[in-house]
Amino acid sequence: MLSEFDLIKQYFQRPRPGHASTVLGIGDDCALLQPTPGRQMAISSDMLVEGRHFFAGADARMLGHKSLAVNLSDLAAMGARPTAFTLALALPEAKRDWLAGFSAGLFAIADAFGCELIGGDTTKGPLTICITVFGELSPGQALRRAAAQVGDEVWISGTLGDARLALGAYWHEQTLTPEQLALAAPRMHMPTPRVALGRLLAEGGLAHAALDISDGLIGDLGHILAASNVGATLDADALPAGPVLATQDQALRRRFTVAGGDDYELCFTAPPHQRQAILQAGLACATPVTRVGTIDALPGLRWVDSAGRALDLGLRGWDHFTS
Numbered sequence: 001m002l003s004e005f006d007l008i009k010q011y012f013q014r015p016r017p018g019h020a021s022t023v024l025g026i027g028d029d030c031a032l033l034q035p036t037p038g039r040q041m042a043i044s045s046d047m048l049v050e051g052r053h054f055f056a057g058a059d060a061r062m063l064g065h066k067s068l069a070v071n072l073s074d075l076a077a078m079g080a081r082p083t084a085f086t087l088a089l090a091l092p093e094a095k096r097d098w099l100a101g102f103s104a105g106l107f108a109i110a111d112a113f114g115c116e117l118i119g120g121d122t123t124k125g126p127l128t129i130c131i132t133v134f135g136e137l138s139p140g141q142a143l144r145r146a147a148a149q150v151g152d153e154v155w156i157s158g159t160l161g162d163a164r165l166a167l168g169a170y171w172h173e174q175t176l177t178p179e180q181l182a183l184a185a186p187r188m189h190m191p192t193p194r195v196a197l198g199r200l201l202a203e204g205g206l207a208h209a210a211l212d213i214s215d216g217l218i219g220d221l222g223h224i225l226a227a228s229n230v231g232a233t234l235d236a237d238a239l240p241a242g243p244v245l246a247t248q249d250q251a252l253r254r255r256f257t258v259a260g261g262d263d264y265e266l267c268f269t270a271p272p273h274q275r276q277a278i279l280q281a282g283l284a285c286a287t288p289v290t291r292v293g294t295i296d297a298l299p300g301l302r303w304v305d306s307a308g309r310a311l312d313l314g315l316r317g318w319d320h321f322t323s
Contacts (some may be wrong), residue, residue, distance in 0.1 A: 002094040004122050009023055011103040011119060014089065021136065022116055031118035033084060035136055040140065042135040044074035047272065050127035055170070060098045063129070064105025071133035072193035073212040073264040077199070079143045079202020080135030082115040088132075090125035112197060113228055115244035118121040141202045143210035152208055152269035152295040155278060157197055157287050160217065160244025161189040161253065164260030174252070176244070184244040191264035196285035201268060206277050210268035216259040218313075222301060229236040233292030236313065237306040260314055263307060269295055 002010070015027050023032035035041050050056055050068055058227065068085060075082050087106070110117060115133065153171075166184040168174040176184065194212075201207040208226060213220050217239070225232055237250075239257035270278055275291070282289035303311040 002060040002096070002099075007099065007122055010172050012120075014107070014117070022118055025116065025118040027199060031084070031086070033118070033134065038138070039136040040089045040139050040142070041247065042075055042078050042080035042137060043132065044071055044079050045130065045132040046074070047274065048129040059189065059320035060101030064102040064107075065109050065190045067129045068106055068109050068115070068133070069191050069193050070214065070264060071131045071193055072109070072115065073166065073178070073191065073214070075133060075135040075197040077143060077192050077210050077212040077266060078135070078137065079141055079198045079210070080137040081199060082133060082135045083160055084116045084118045085110070085121035085131055085133040086209050087117060088128075088130040089120065090128040091122065092124070092127060103152065113147055113193070114245035124247040124259075132237045141205075143202050144197065144203040144209055144227075145209055145211055145224045148151060148209040148224050148230050148237075148269040148295050149271070150295055150297045151271065152229055153272055153275065153291050154221070154232055154293040154295065155193050155268050155270060156213075156217070156240055156268075156290050156292050157209075157282070158263070158286070159240045159242040160213070160247075160265060161256035161260045162238075163191070163262035164256040165248070167244045168256075169260070174248075178276075180247075181242045185240065185241060188262055190282075191262070193264060194266045194285075194287055197281060197287045197289070198266060200281040201266075201270075201278070204277065204281065206274045206281060207268040207270040208264055213263045213265045213267050214261065216261040217263075217267060218259045225295075225299070225301060226284045228295075229295060229299070231296040231298045231300045231302070233296055233302045233304060235306060236303045236311055238292045239286065240290045240292075248257070254311075254313060281303065 021033050023034050025031055067126050116166050162184040166188040169176040169181050209224050211220055241257050303313050
């Protein structure tokens with residue numbers, strides 16, 4: 001039987017990578033971070049609960065990836081460079097195979113983004129994963145929700161909807177072939193945080209406001225509109241559907257691109273004169289970017305089709321207490 005400290009030592013404690021921001025990592029009551037002089041820290045926490053955020057029996061390696069990816073996506077939305085993270089983990093029991101897979105997936109994405117595990121906690125209980133991630137950026141560069149301006153264009157990174165389509169297949173709402181499910185499911189299980197794009201948008205002063213799309217575009221964009229005291233008009237048919245969703249009928253495409261959730265793409269607003277620079281930024285980090293609408297002075301979110309006709313979609317985003 002693994003003890004708490006044996007578990008940490010065997011699966012989560014590694015040789016120090018020597019990141020300049022980490023003075024002291026795992027092993028003491030607190031970690032010590034030293035921010036780069038003249039930079040600000042960006043901090044975000046996310047919790048994943050079995051049966052709420054992921055299925056019971058989910059693949060441990062993919063779960064390790066997703067647990068950190070959703071936090072890195074928050075840093076991407078602010079334009080921050082990842083530096084470190086903590087992990088709080090409640091486990092029904094300490095299974096070696098599960099811990100080996102989870103830690104492998106976790107450290108694979110951590111290493112890919114130069115993000116060091118510096119501490120946390122473990123306990124026995126229902127499977128719950130809570131990560132706090134730390135990043136840094138220059139003062140005044142953060143892409144905040146309250147900074148959208150009238151006349152801005154609304155952009156989306158990557159594609160939307162395949163994660164929700166895969167979930168629908170697991171719930172037997174939609175029928176997908178095994179090949180379609182194999183293509184769509186990684187968008188649900190192993191999202192790609194758009195850190196490189198977020199940093200280019202922030203460091204280049206290309207965008208005004210941004211957030212990551214976790215609960216569906218219609219709900220998440222609403223946070224930008226409310227914080228910035230503006231409105232928006234979006235073309236529902238311009239939303240970039242994932243490759244599997246793109247093969248489905250129009251009603252389903254609209255439903256899952258507008259309100260699907262679990263995409264972890266960036267939604268950002270930018271002045272029209274930055275259009276070419278944004279397209280170049282997308283090319284530079286191999287991330288497609290798509291203009292889908294404009295920011296208006298009139299409060300609220302309005303939808304039109306490809307011909308400019310008004311749509312009443314009757315959709316809303318995910319809410320953890322009402323959905």
